[in-house]
Amino acid sequence: SFCQYHVNALYDCLNKVFYDWSIDAASKKREVNALISILKDRNYPQNSIFTADRGYESYNLMAHFIENDIKFVIRVKDIHTKVGLMTNVRTEEGAFDMRINRTLTSLQTKEIKADKEKYIFVPTTSNFDFLNETRDFYDLSFRAVRFKISEDVYETVVTNLSEEEFGTDDFKELYRYRWNEETAFNKLKYTIGLVYFHARKRQLIQQEINAAFLMYNVSEVIIRNIDLKKNKKLELEYDYKPNFSSAVTNIRLYLRKKINMKELILRIKKFLVAQRPERSFERNIKGQSCKPLNYRTS
Structure with missing residues (x-):
């Protein structure tokens, strides 16, 4: 047995700060609902473009984005998937940029069953917030873009960004920014120290998580506002x-x-690292073992 929390966070990939986060149980089933709650709080700049990974592939989430006039780019399962937003979409192999129109409904007439390209059946067990007793149909229109990232590998995203605003090649750059969140979580866990906790009670553990996010934000704001003057x-x-x-x-x-602001700035300027954006490494995934609480004993 083990104890675990799952955190959904809203991260600014350009300014490198967390705007909001939600602490849930270990299950990842609430990812979409957690993001919808964050959207409703509106603790983020206007004209933001939300980018999300495949765990957020959802008609309900897309509808919330559109209803609230929020721009989004969501990575989805590719065209060969049997279950996903791109299922029953007629496309050709290779890259494409196309408009998809769907009608979501909880009805099951012969017409609806016969036209799977147009209608999406929403069972009562699924969560879709825009169908109710007085509304049997919901029309959803979005753009699907598939682009090449390596010799034989493609990625597919869905978006409400218009063709006039963003071309197909722009989505590579947009989605590349999302990697900053991955590195932010790495810093949050291993540099700030969110891997292990000092408390046992739920409320105190959640307090440690909140403190870690705040510490990360404070650190990034200080670092980004230090002027690195030219030297050799x-x-x-x-x-x-x-x-x-x-x-x-x-x-x-x-x-x-323990130190003043002047000393802090001098120390931060002293230890610098080179930025090499052209470098890439294979992701090394290691299994995580449980740690007993006695690791804190002196």
Whole structure:
């Protein structure tokens, strides 16, 4: 047995801060509903473009985006899937950019059953917030874009961004920004220290999670507002940025009033790392073992 929380977070991929987050039980079944709740809170800038991975593939979520006039790009299962938004969509192999129109309904007439390209049956066990006793049909229109990312690999996204605003190639760049959230969670867990907790009670563990998110935001804001003046090191081949791990260590000292602001800035400027955007590595996934609580004993 083990204890686990699942966190859904809203991350600004450009300014590198978390705007909102939701703490749930270990099950990932509430991912879509958690994001819908975050949308309703509106703790994010206007004109934002939401990007989400395949765990958020949902007609209900897309309808909430559209009803609230929010732009979105959601990665979905590819065209060969048997269950997903692209099921029963007639497409050709390769890249494409097409408009898809669907009518969602809870009815099961012969006409609806015969036209699976137009109608999507929504059973009573499914969660769709825009069908009720007075509304049997809901029309949904969205854009599906499939683009090549390597020799034989394609990705498919659905969006409500218009063709005039974004071309097919723009979605590679848009989706690439989402990787910043993956690196943010890595920093949150291993640099800030969200992998292990110091408390046992649920309320106190949730307090630690909230504190970790706030610490990450404070650290990123401080780091991004430090002016890195030109020196010999910065005039080399690469651009440089502060070492996040070292910066967090010194920001903790500053918050505890062990050092002043001047000393903090000097220490952050001292430890820099080169930015090499062209580098890529295979993702090394390791199994995580449970840790007993006695690891905190001295």
